Amino acid sequence: MATVTPSDTGPGGVTGPAGRVSVQRLTQYSGTDLDDLCDATERAVVEGGGFGWLKPPARQVLENYWNGVLLVPERRLVVGRLDGVVAGSAQLSRTPRNNEAQALSGTVTSAFVTPWARGRGIGRHIVEEIECIARELGLLVLNLDLRDTQRAAIGLYESMGYARWGTHPQYALVDGRFVPGHYYYKRLE
Incomplete structure (x- = not known):
């Protein structure tokens, strides 16, 4: 688990009120991880950043979703923590094995930071860890897409070279209105 504290970050690191920020690759849940992840997801969905959900689904649906993520061999889950509590996550999805022509790429999906933890650099650290995993897997390109309403995320990705x-x-339909969506890529060095 990588740990970042306000004293050891440079530009773009931890900002805002102090707190211990860390990122971790998860292959199983321990302690309150699953509950924390579901809580963070619910709050992010309510604030409009719920990676597709428009309203929080039933708790069992969330638990099933997050348990299922760990079962998919082509996915890697990274969580960001603030003072040990899961405050956000992202997934790296590898291209299906039958698509050899695009095996060089992966997709960043379901990235979010819960509202109470924003402004502390957690999202940046999660994406940096996703990029590290992608390099370890030999991937050369990362792809992602997101709604136009995700202004902070757009700024983050663009500042990181996406x-x-x-x-x-007409990427998404929210409250009866179409919302544009943007597509990004980054060549990993």
Whole structure:
């Protein structure tokens, strides 16, 4: 588990009120991890950053979803913590094995930081860890997409070198209105 404290970060590191920020690759849940992850997800969904959900699903649905993530061999789960509590996550999805032509790439999915933990650099550290995993797996390119309403995430990805290559004007339907979505990629060095 990587740990970042306000005293050992540089530009783009931990900002805002002090707190111990750490990131961790999860292959199983321990302690309150699953409950923390479900709580963080519910709050993010309510605030409009719930990676597709428009309203929080039933708790059992969330638990099933997060338990299922760990069962998929082509996925890697990274969580960000603030003072030991899961405060956000992202997943790295590898290209299916039958798609040899695109085996060089992976997709960043389901990335979020819960509202009470934003502004502390957690999202940046999660994405850095996802990129580290991608390099370890020999991936050369990362792809991602997100709603136009995710302004902080757009700023983060663009500041980390992700290039927007397209916009879908009817990417999502929220409250009866179409919301554009943007597509990004990053070549890993």
